Amino acid sequence: MVSKLDDLISGMSNCRRCMKSCVMKYLGGAPSHVLENPFIELDVYRKYLPEKVKHLFIAEPPSFRWRSSFYDESVDDFMRHLLLKEYLVDFKLKNINDFLEKGMFLTNVVKCRLYMPEIDERSRRNIVRCMSYLCRDFLYKELEIVADRGLEGIIVFGNLALKSLKAKYKNLPRSSLKIGIYTIDVSGRKIKTLVLPHPASHHFKTYYIEMYVILRAFLKKGRLPESIVD
Numbered sequence: 001m002v003s004k005l006d007d008l009i010s011g012m013s014n015c016r017r018c019m020k021s022c023v024m025k026y027l028g029g030a031p032s033h034v035l036e037n038p039f040i041e042l043d044v045y046r047k048y049l050p051e052k053v054k055h056l057f058i059a060e061p062p063s064f065r066w067r068s069s070f071y072d073e074s075v076d077d078f079m080r081h082l083l084l085k086e087y088l089v090d091f092k093l094k095n096i097n098d099f100l101e102k103g104m105f106l107t108n109v110v111k112c113r114l115y116m117p118e119i120d121e122r123s124r125r126n127i128v129r130c131m132s133y134l135c136r137d138f139l140y141k142e143l144e145i146v147a148d149r150g151l152e153g154i155i156v157f158g159n160l161a162l163k164s165l166k167a168k169y170k171n172l173p174r175s176s177l178k179i180g181i182y183t184i185d186v187s188g189r190k191i192k193t194l195v196l197p198h199p200a201s202h203h204f205k206t207y208y209i210e211m212y213v214i215l216r217a218f219l220k221k222g223r224l225p226e227s228i229v230d
Contacts, residue, residue: 004148005045008141012111013040015138022130023114026123035112038062038069047071048096053146054103055219057083058139058165060158060198061110061128065117070106071096079106082199087215103150107142109161110135128160136164147186153222154184154191155215158198165193177203179214181224194218 002010019035039045048071059079062069068077073096083106084093093099099106110131119127143154156162159176166172169184176197183190196211197204204211217225 004141004145005049008138008145009040009045011141012037012138015112017134018112018127018131021134022127025130026126033114033116035114036067037112038072039108039111042069042071044071048100049105049146049149050100050103051149052103053105053149053151055105055153055155056143056146056151057104057106057155058157058161059106059108060160061131062108062113064114064119064124064128067115070108079199087212088219090216091219105146107139109139109164111138132160132164136167139164140168143186147189147191151186151189151191153218154193155218156193156195158196158201160198162195169193176201181218192218192222 016035023035042048059070063078066075068075070077070080073080080096084095084099088099091098091102093102110128112131112135114127143151156165156172156176162172162176165184166174169182172182172184172193173180173195176195179196180194182193182195184193185191194215196215199205199211213225217223
């Protein structure tokens, strides 16, 4: 019998939907570039998915302009630096292994990337929105897998990640500016879900300290800090 994890990996390995439905649609014709999937190339699910997952971080798509990945420590990565060196500093995480040992796992709402530094912003946005729609089934399967591993909380960064979740979990807000903790049902488990703006957004940068305090309280106590609640 094929496990949920093997089914996810097989489906992602064989998926070619985004090249025709998204990339060719918005760039016109077949580009010389190819879609890359860091999750498959780095064997992320077999090498880095903890046996017990306490917190799942859901981030937006991998960059089209840099070949970086959260799980590839040979290359600088924005989200890895932000979490390990800044927002999770209280957990004293030196590397990815420390992150995993705390029962944490990060995924992207879009699994593949089109490494194309010269792409214009409008085309990039159109493509990632399209890809996020086609990747939703993979995200939902991931949620079931980590829920079976004891998941307690989800942290959602940004509107694109939020929109993919909201397509299935209707009680979530429409905007990531509606910062708060919501509850969704994953495989019969009630999972607390913290919604935050994207770390690269103006709002997140403006309220940097507040975002740090909110995230820390959620990870340590499963709630918002008292100053926010009040």
